[in-house]
Amino acid sequence: MSAEERFRALHRDTYADLLRFVERRVPPDEAEDIVSTVFMTAWRRLAELPEDARPWLFAVARRTMANQTRGWLRRKALDVRLGGRDSHVPDGSAFSAARIDLERAWRSLSAADREVLALVAFDGLTSEQAATVLNCRRSAFAMRLARARKRLQAALDPAAPSLQLKEMNA
Amino acid sequence: MNDLDQLKDLDPARGREPSAMEWTRSEAFIERVMAGPAPRSHARRWLTAGAVAVAAGAVAAVAVPALVPGVAEKAVASWTAAPTARTGDQVLPQARACAAGDVGGVTSANAADVLLAEQRGDATLLIMKKAGVIVECLLVDEDQAASMGLIDADAVIAPPAGTVNLETMSSLGDGDGQWSNIVGLVGPQVTAVEVKLGNGTVVQASVKAGWWAAWWPGPEGGEVDTLTVTVHAGDRTTSHLPSELP
Known part of the structure; x- marks a missing residue:
């Protein structure tokens, strides 16, 4: 070729x-x-x-x-924009409330946490690939991801600080 | 649904596909790019000991023997940010060891073949001619070399005055034995080149006979733009990311 x-x-x-x-x-x-x-x-x-x-x-x-x-x-992290604002969500529905909570939790995170989460959740990268993007070791990325997920969970549900995180397949 | 799946709802590019017009514009752009300067034709990297020759032309990169375990650590431990310049005569044993390696073909060396030689602690870095090919060697003891083919000697074209190019950069090894190198050509009037790493370390590169080169402990040579290259030419100083260098 x-x-x-x-x-x-x-x-x-x-x-x-x-x-x-x-x-x-x-x-x-x-x-x-x-x-x-x-x-x-x-x-x-x-x-x-x-x-x-x-x-x-x-x-x-x-x-x-x-x-x-x-x-x-x-700034150290490249911030990620928030999407889906034009998606149609029925007012007052349970889904709408969950979405608002999720947006609020997302906004409460640091740009660095958002970047780490976005590489996996939005960009669909594995930890290994995301580590390449951030020029760090895979183990360092995995640790940053785990911490970011904990903070996201804490922001979603402040009353349950020790929520179990499901294992990620990536 | 786990937390990461939930987050997908917030993806600002969810369901976004480029339009036909965007595809057309982007395809036209890459056709224009390809009509410009050709890409670098050789993937040049250090190879580890025991690698089988993968020669696909004179500039294939094969390093035998490479720096063996323990030797890279020794080189890294004694490393200095500023090099000591060496002459061809001073490094003749190392030049002969480099010449005897497979990279660029086995030759015998004389002092005039050495284009650039520097010492940082226990390690000697050489850029030298070998049968029409320019190679780079890093040696700790005379028989512990890592080497890499750089370019055919007749393909060397000096960059414009006051500028440098980047022929290659890479990293090898891991942990305490991991190190990086960077090599390029210099144009007339370039007096000094420095490499600044993300951690603030400033590595003084060697500049001689139309080449600049440096090596240092760490992974940056294998990463995308985690260092900057500063070029001094007279009273003019310019800084570049590697991706910006021709």
Whole structure:
């Protein structure tokens, strides 16, 4: 396979995921430029791309967003936007109340906790892949994820501080 | 439903698929990118001891013997942020050991083959010519080398004045024996290059004969942009992330 064919295949396989990854973190009108920058970097470093390229691309995207987003450099975590505001939820339903609680709990977390949770819950990465994105060891990521989940549970249900967390499959 | 499943409801990109127009624009963009400079053609990395030759051209990277267990720790323990420059004559035993390795083909070395040589504690880093190929070697004792093919000698093109490029960076090993390297070409007028790591450590790179190089304990060489490269050229200083370097 030529370099061009390999790069087209990479684009075909990862563009949608990469666009979603970026749009979760910056306004949609900034996402296209960032995605383009990531693919430009990937072309220049095609020979260095690991077989599992998606976390590598996400790591480059995260760095690119860090450089392009004003004021971001002073913060350690890249914050994640909240979605689903336009989804139709019947007022007053149990589902609506649970959703409001979840949003409130999410907002009460630190940006660092939100980033760790989002890599798994939104971006669908395994701990190993998420660790690549954050440039940390898998064990360090697993610890940060466990702590973030505990704080999320505590925020959802302050009366039950020692809630058992279900094991994650990732 | 566990907590992570619940969170999926909050995903701002849930159900988001690129439109046909977005696909078209992005595909057109990557076609334009591919019409520009070609990507680096060689994946260059240190290989560990016992690796079987995977030669696919003159610049295949094969390191035998690599730094064996205990030797990398010794190199790391004695490491210094500032290197001591060495001449080809001073490192001739190490150059011969590097020349005798498989990477770039077995040759015999003389002092003139050594383009850049530096000492940090117990470790000697060399960039040298081997039968038309430029290779990098890191040696602790004369027979404990890790080596990597860099580029065909006739493919070396100096970067514009006052700038540097990045030929490769990587990391090898883990734990107390993990170390990283970074290598590139320098243009005229570049007087010094520094590597600043995320933990604040500033590594002074060696600059000689059109090359710059450094190594240090830690994983940063295998990561994406967790260091910055500062280039001094006269009174001009510029800093770059690795991904920004040509």
